[in-house]
Amino acid sequence: MQINKAIRQVMRDKGVSLLSMAKAIGKERGNDVSSRLNIPNMTINNVVEMLDVLGYEIVIQERKPGARRADQIVIDQKEGV
Numbered sequence: 001m002q003i004n005k006a007i008r009q010v011m012r013d014k015g016v017s018l019l020s021m022a023k024a025i026g027k028e029r030g031n032d033v034s035s036r037l038n039i040p041n042m043t044i045n046n047v048v049e050m051l052d053v054l055g056y057e058i059v060i061q062e063r064k065p066g067a068r069r070a071d072q073i074v075i076d077q078k079e080g081v
Contacts, residue, residue: 001073001074001075001076001078002040002041002075002076002077002078002079003040003041003042003047003075004036004037004038004039004040004042005040005079006073006075007037007047007050007051007054008037009073010051010054010056010073011054014054014055016053016054017030018030018031018033018034019033021033021050021053024053025049025050025053033050036050040077041077044058
């Protein structure tokens with residue numbers, strides 16, 4: 001799943017609106033967040049900033065086969081959900 005889609009999904013799951021995210025990252029309008037989320041390849045700084053608000057973090061680990069925990073999202077460049 002692309003990172004922008006993953007962040008949208010987490011925001012939806014946690015009930016975080018565009019406006020509340022905007023205010024949390026120092027922006028005034030929900031459109032600022034919406035514009036950021038329309039970019040499939042956001043900068044790592046923007047990603048980390050938004051994930052921090054959501055209570056998430058980025059972890060780099062070796063790719064391993066098998067099932068993942070239900071709360072884990074694998075980020076790749078595929079369109080996905």
